[in-house]
Amino acid sequence: MFYRDSGLIKTTYKADRAIFPVDQDRWAIVALVGLAFLVPAVASEYWLSSILIPFFIFSVAAIGLNILVGYAGLLSLGTGGFMAVGAFAAYNFAIRIPELNIIVVLILAGLVSAGVGIIFGLPSLRIKGFYLAVATLASQFFIEWLFVRVPWFTNYSTSGVISAPAVQIFGYDMSGAAQRYLIVLAMTVAVAVTAKNMVRSAIGRSWMAIRDMDVAAEIIGVRPLRTKLVAFAVSSFYCGLAGAMWVFFYIGTVEPQAFDLNRSFQILFMVIIGGLGTIVGCFFGAAFVILLPILLDNLFALLGTGGHADLLSHAQMAIYGALIIILLIKEPHGMAKMWQIFRQRMRIWPFPY
Amino acid sequence: MPTPFFVLEVALSGLLAGLLYSLVALGFVLIYKASGVFNFAQGALVLLAALVFVRATEIFDAMGPATVGFWAALLATMAVMVLVAAAIERFLLRPLVNQPPITLFMATIGLTFLIEGISQMIWGSRVYTLDLGIPDEPWIIHGLYIGKIDLFAAAVAIAMVIALAVFFQFTRIGRALRAVSDDHQAALSIGIPLNFIWVVVWSLAGMAALFAGLVWGAKLGVQFSISVVALKALPVLILGGFTSIPGVIVGGILIGVSEKLAEVFVGPVVGGAIESWFAYVLALAVLLVRPQGLFGEKIIERV
Numbered sequence: 001m002f003y004r005d006s007g008l009i010k011t012t013y014k015a016d017r018a019i020f021p022v023d024q025d026r027w028a029i030v031a032l033v034g035l036a037f038l039v040p041a042v043a044s045e046y047w048l049s050s051i052l053i054p055f056f057i058f059s060v061a062a063i064g065l066n067i068l069v070g071y072a073g074l075l076s077l078g079t080g081g082f083m084a085v086g087a088f089a090a091y092n093f094a095i096r097i098p099e100l101n102i103i104v105v106l107i108l109a110g111l112v113s114a115g116v117g118i119i120f121g122l123p124s125l126r127i128k129g130f131y132l133a134v135a136t137l138a139s140q141f142f143i144e145w146l147f148v149r150v151p152w153f154t155n156y157s158t159s160g161v162i163s164a165p166a167v168q169i170f171g172y173d174m175s176g177a178a179q180r181y182l183i184v185l186a187m188t189v190a191v192a193v194t195a196k197n198m199v200r201s202a203i204g205r206s207w208m209a210i211r212d213m214d215v216a217a218e219i220i221g222v223r224p225l226r227t228k229l230v231a232f233a234v235s236s237f238y239c240g241l242a243g244a245m246w247v248f249f250y251i252g253t254v255e256p257q258a259f260d261l262n263r264s265f266q267i268l269f270m271v272i273i274g275g276l277g278t279i280v281g282c283f284f285g286a287a288f289v290i291l292l293p294i295l296l297d298n299l300f301a302l303l304g305t306g307g308h309a310d311l312l313s314h315a316q317m318a319i320y321g322a323l324i325i326i327l328l329i330k331e332p333h334g335m336a337k338m339w340q341i342f343r344q345r346m347r348i349w350p351f352p353y
Numbered sequence: 354m355p356t357p358f359f360v361l362e363v364a365l366s367g368l369l370a371g372l373l374y375s376l377v378a379l380g381f382v383l384i385y386k387a388s389g390v391f392n393f394a395q396g397a398l399v400l401l402a403a404l405v406f407v408r409a410t411e412i413f414d415a416m417g418p419a420t421v422g423f424w425a426a427l428l429a430t431m432a433v434m435v436l437v438a439a440a441i442e443r444f445l446l447r448p449l450v451n452q453p454p455i456t457l458f459m460a461t462i463g464l465t466f467l468i469e470g471i472s473q474m475i476w477g478s479r480v481y482t483l484d485l486g487i488p489d490e491p492w493i494i495h496g497l498y499i500g501k502i503d504l505f506a507a508a509v510a511i512a513m514v515i516a517l518a519v520f521f522q523f524t525r526i527g528r529a530l531r532a533v534s535d536d537h538q539a540a541l542s543i544g545i546p547l548n549f550i551w552v553v554v555w556s557l558a559g560m561a562a563l564f565a566g567l568v569w570g571a572k573l574g575v576q577f578s579i580s581v582v583a584l585k586a587l588p589v590l591i592l593g594g595f596t597s598i599p600g601v602i603v604g605g606i607l608i609g610v611s612e613k614l615a616e617v618f619v620g621p622v623v624g625g626a627i628e629s630w631f632a633y634v635l636a637l638a639v640l641l642v643r644p645q646g647l648f649g650e651k652i653i654e655r656v
Binding site (some may be wrong): 069075091100123126127128129130131133134135137141142144145147148149161247265268273276306310311314315316317318319320321322324325328332 | 589
């Protein structure tokens with residue numbers, strides 16, 4: 001009744017191509033982002049630094065992976081590795097050139113990660129499907145090994161775990177939860193908007209053409225190598241950015257173990273559960289993967305079975321696995337599809353059709 | 354300068370380790386061939402099979418003489434694996450039929466969490482010892498050390514591959530399996546029951562998991578880290594090709610030997626522990642030349 005596109009007459013091409021063509025969508029998204037910036041006024045420190053900050057960081061990583069897997073159709077299991085590259089690059093930029101603004105550091109880290117992504121993306125021209133997925137594992141393990149073994153990356157720290165330098169922007173201290181939240185949120189919004197626009201533009205269309213049928217795409221004039229490498233570069237840029245934000249705004253320490261294979265799978269879960277080839281799905285997926293373990297934790301805490309911590313963590317693992325399977329069976333296209341169906345319903349509500 | 358003898362010794366230990374990887378990779382290939390599913394849960398199945406076997410041996414040992422107990426436990430574990438296969442078919446594959454491969458892949462990762470979670474809930478996370486009755490002492494041939502368990506594992510791996518090859522080639526079900534792996538729809542249209550075939554294939558993969566679990570369990574003890582072994586099977590898999598059973602053996606041997614040689618002779622130069630990624634990089638290099646692996650079916654694309 002209220003949410004509809006009837007009576008919405010577009011008179012210019014610009015209006016037709018708008019990112020949110022329906023008025024209500026546009027208002028809703030502006031309101032949502034506005035509210036998100038007001039959250040620190042009401043949310044507690046715990047909510048900000050343990051739930052919302054990781055949620056946004058994971059969303060950025062999921063957007064990065066979704067560009068590669070969902071839009072370009074290149075299955076990658078090396079996300080953790082690219083995040084690690086971003087994290088270590090940011091750390092090294094920050095301690096070796098302390099004058100650099102943190103934003104510049106983050107972007108440089110993303111660029112380094114993009115470069116590494118291009119190198120590991122080179123085989124994708126020949127290798128396809130699950131062969132490529134296993135081949136990207138090579139990058140995951142190699143990068144992990146590199147950061148553990150080569151002491152230069154960790155600035156010759158002996159423990160292998162190093163804390164990130166304190167963050168300042170134009171002389172302001174950014175170590176408080178609210179400040180960190182705001183900067184992560186701003187980065188996330190910027191990433192989401194650029195990603196959304198990228199997939200709507202020529203490069204996004206050529207990614208999708210490659211995904212749907214790369215031979216056919218090549219015949220109609222899409223250059224496969226360039227398109228695939230750009231996908232790898234953009235994807236790794238976002239993943240590297242997420243890794244850098246992880247270090248500076250979330251846990252504050254740099255350790256290769258934080259970006260192991262399980263991290264890659266976690267982010268792949270977000271992409272698949274959220275919905276392949278959607279930007280909004282990345283946020284749903286990240287929310288699901290972040291919130292579910294916390295929810296299960298609290299649920300078990302409520303039930304109060306003291307002393308069986310081991311059993312509980314295993315039960316959690318089993319429930320997590322089962323929920324993933326159930327969700328995939330119920331809606332194989334992910335939560336973004338559910339959202340789409342819901343919106344379709346709302347357009348004609350309260351009538352059935 | 355390493356002596357040729359030392360090189361031989363390292364290569365031999367790599368060869369035997371490689372055959373162990375092949376045992377795990379075998380389960381992947383079986384399932385991929387028949388259903389096109391990249392089954393990430395194979396490692397979890399190995400863990401589950403080993404744990405069930407340990408429990409079954411405990412139960413049967415209490416009841417009768419040890420030799421009978423071993424075979425009874427083996428049969429019981431096989432039965433459990435068939436049940437697990439049937440359950441996976443019913444609750445995972447059937448509802449997800451016709452979904453894109455990546456969705457099925459993620460579902461098997463979910464399955465991995467489920468199996469690992471449940472088996473650790475039941476068995477806890479302690480290390481169980483698994484005794485196959487093979488003494489853990491090496492044979493020494495002209496000063497060359499060969500572990501008896503390794504030899505046993507190699508024999509099991511080769512025997513399984515031969516048995517499977519015969520099964521695929523000469524039995525009725527084997528023919529049906531090959532038909533399904535060629536073309537699902539064509540197989541369905543000539544009356545091959547797809548659901549039944551899937552149960553058979555997952556059961557076979559369960560058997561492969563059981564043997565892998567027995568051998569790895571006897572070597573390392575039955576513990577959670579067994580399921581990580583599956584990750585080592587992946588490069589073997591892509592090196593040999595997803596669809597080739599003999600490729601699994603060749604891939605396993607190649608990976609095992611080159612990995613051990615690299616670890617011993619190249620590792621110290623670059624800081625050691627290159628075993629974690631060497632196999633993957635080797636497989637990647639082979640893929641660049643042959644994108645379908647050494648023995649995989651040639652990938653033909655039609656527009």
